[in-house]
Amino acid sequence: MSLAGKISSEIGVHATAAKWFNLFATKLHHVQNLSDRIHGTKLHRGQDWHHSESIKHWTYTIDGKVTTCQESIESVDEANKTIIYKLFDGDIDHQFKLFKFVFQAIDKNSGGAIIKWTVEYERLSEEVDPPYGYIEYLHKCTRDIDGHLLKA
Template identity: 75%
Template sequence: MTLFGKIITEIGVHATAEKWFNLFATQLHQVQNLTDRVHGTRLHQGEDWHHNDSIKHWTYVIDGKVTRCHESIESVDEEKKRITYKIFGEDIEPSFKVFKVIFEAIDKENDGGIVKWTIEYERLGEEVDPPFGYLEYLHKCTRDIDVHLLKA
């Protein structure tokens, strides 16, 4: 059994790709106010939420369990509206050697867009399940945030 994996989901949204990318690229700190799945977040290290050297601390619920981790931005591709986040520390490191979440906002021809989430991971052992609980979490957060972005 391989310890490496990739999970991809695409979610149709009503807000434009530009609104989605703007939120994640310039207002990430607002996410905790837009969905009840995120219990809190704070800047752990650095002075700017959107700088690659900054580290944020997140508290959220996965599979009914409060989960804590650190996150930093690994890369931003403005042309493709893609941001890669490295997730580590606290509740991640006991199970995963590598854990990345890639956000991508894609325009649809008509109205709205598609939010594509990719989770790349390496488990520390075969006894660790793939992080499928994150799919439900990302779907619910995406739905909550989309409602907000339509009002903005």
């Protein structure tokens, strides 16, 4: 059994792909105020929340457990409205050798957008379950955030 894998989820949302991408590309620090599942985040290292060398510290709830990690932006593709985040330290390093979130906002012809989340991971051992709880977490946070983006 492979220790590496990918899990993806696509969620239809009402706000436009441009609004979603703008939030995650230029206002990431606001996300903590848009979902109760995120308890807080702070800039751990760096001057700018969106610089690839900056590191943020996150506290959130996964599978009913308060969890922490650090995150940095690996890449931003404006043309495809895609951002790759690398998660590490904290609770992540106890279970995973590699852990990334891939965010993509895709316009729908009928209005609104599709938010595609992919979790790329490599588990430390077969005893570690695949991170299905993270897909559920991202799905629920997406629903919470969509309501706020519609008001903006």
